[in-house]
Amino acid sequence: MPNDITTRAPSVRLHAASLVYAGAPVFDALDLVLPAGRTTCLLGPSGVGKTSLLRLIAGLLPGAEGKAVDDDGSGLSGRIAYLAQQDLLLPWLSALDNVTLGGRLRGESPGPPALDRARGLLARVGLAGREDDRPAKLSGGMRQRVALARTLMEDRPIVLMDEPFSSLDAITRYELQALAAECLAGKTVLLVTHDPLEALRLGHQVLIMAGAPARLDTPLVPVGQPPRDPADAGLLALQAELLKRLTQAKIDHGTGAP
Amino acid sequence: MKALRALAIGAGMLLAWQAVVSLTGVAHYILPGPVRVARAFAANADVLFAHAFVTGTEIALGLLLGCLLGCVSAILVASFPPARRWLLPVLVVSQAIPVFALAPVLVLWLGYGLLSKVAMATLIIYFPVTAAFFDGLRRTEPGWLDLARTMGGSRFRILRHIRIPAALPALSSGIRVATAVAPIGAVVGEWVGSSAGLGYFMLQANGRLQIDTMFAALLLLALMSVALYFSVDALLRLALPWQAEDAGSTLPESP
Incomplete structure (x- = not known):
């Protein structure tokens, strides 16, 4: 790093x-x-x-x-990275796309390294295998884990x-x-x-x-x-x-x- | 189950229609019974479908154009606050003029052909689509915008990745309303002045006291509108699967 x-x-x-x-x-x-x-x-x-x-x-x-x-x-x-009480996940995006949202908002191209890193972070918060699930399919605790992975992805x-x-x-x-x-x-x-x-x-x-x-x-x-x-x-x-x-x-x- | 219910409702309405005709003994040139209308339908099927194709084209083009213009206006008004101050009053005033009153003018300007009917349908659709989409764009969850700002998103990218997708459910309700009213625009346009279409055909049949034929045209128009509405509804559901999921996610969490 x-x-x-x-x-x-x-x-x-x-x-x-x-x-x-x-x-x-x-x-x-x-x-x-x-x-x-x-x-x-x-x-x-x-x-x-x-x-x-x-x-x-x-x-x-x-x-x-x-x-x-x-x-x-x-x-x-x-x-600064920001984690709120509500998970603030976008309901139309998969867990993986939610984690990589910051890059897209900054116009960075979501290359394989970024996607690999996002997958790694989801695995680290205990959500390996749930990358393609939309937030509605996840429990409240899982959603907040995705939000934590998104915060870590920002690496601020x-x-x-x-x-x-x-x-x-x-x-x-x-x-x-x-x-x-x-x-x-x-x-x-x-x-x-x-x-x-x-x-x-x-x-x-x-x-x-x-x-x-x-x-x-x-x-x-x-x-x-x-x-x-x-x-x-x-x-x-x-x-x-x-x-x-x-x-x-x-x-x-x-x-x-x- | 759903199809069965629809069939039952349809059969019930036909029965009620026949019952009114039989019980009141109303003249067939005032209210023809379903059997008479069905016969008129069969006798004029070719002509009816030819006119239905014209009306259908008008509705489809009007719907497409009205939705397109509505989306562009809503995005413009939502992304440039100065545009909001200038455009919103114009929008509201334009809606205060009844679109039906404009029909003769549109026919005068655009002729008896397709164009004036497409313009009518577009005008009648434009406002509900713009209003619904703009409302959706304005009501983005503030938390998402805060998050996007801390992530360093530009205004344009926040609009593209967050505000527009978040407003799509609102837009889809606007499009549903538009789909329901689009046939009104096309038919009113045909009544005011035209040489083809179901509205034109109905006026002609009415003038010749062929009331059963007129009812056959009316029935076809109703079937077309219902089919259009349900296809658009199904398409919108398919396009926004997360909306249904979201609405269904009110189940209590596991303890």
Whole structure:
């Protein structure tokens, strides 16, 4: 794999980001740093602006102030892959064609090397033999695996994930968390989630976003490398701590919100 | 099962028709019974099919042209926002004029031949196709567009690979509506002025009080329209297999 400026995972810096929605500030002068090659998990009550913050970094929020840059101050355009809560698979394309969508959208010719790589990635997420199936034939977990393969196919150093596992059942979610952690190791990842255990399992650091306008807490850094064992006593203690902080954040958010 | 049901419905309608004729004792020059119409059909089969071929050609050409123009307009309006501001009002105003009222003008301009009927059918089809396709193009799932933007897709390629395919189910409903109304355009055109076609033949038969022959032409026109509709419907289903799959995918996931 080439290790030049475009594939090396940079750190991501967001300085003085502001967003006003329906006359009220969602966040104001917010600073955020995603360390290079690490997974940062963002937790917080619903409606606090987590998704907006992720979209701002992705360059998908035109109304907001602030721009995400790397350590050298350059923009991130073309270096981001995006994985949403919905799998966003195109229903008229086979699994394989969905995985190679990015190349077609950029006008690259889908040669045999690209197709081989796509097949390899589908096999890696456990879908060998399902390349020609359309999304309607796949279960929710399989569809999210195809979406993960599509994200990996893009081979971007920064990956932004917005509750990618929240619509899956517990067992499928558990399997996919481990798979994602393995596949995305070494990339700069932002994972927005509402599940404290998921954040603790997958994050090198965990941030809590709360209040109106929203602020970010000091990062919580669990010991060990992700994916962590959810049965670990230390992890469970941290989960209790996180739940307490989130409950407090929700109360604050409730009274602070207009 | 489906064919059996269709047969039963057809037989039921024929029976009801005969029952009305027998029970009311209505004169055969007002409402002829099915047997009389069938006899008239058999006696005039050659002429009827010749006229049906003309009307069929008008409908097919109008459908083709109307769908083509509708698709091009919808794509233009959807891809260039300035075009939307200028073209949409024109589209709406053009639809406010009843197409039937235009028929005499079209015949005056384009003559008694094929052209004026194709123009009528095209005009009547153009709007439903444009409106349905444009609506589909405008309502692309926002998540797909976000994804395409992060992938670095150009506007043209996003249109080609995502927005147009995603709008095809909407376009296909527009084409279904168009298929149902296309015969109206052709027949109205024939009524206003023509020298051939089922509409022309019906007027001629009516003038000579050959009501059973007129009903035979009407029956043939109805059969043609129904056959056209079901063939187009089947073709569209074949062309968009993922649409049916998608609609059927509401089964609960395995636990």
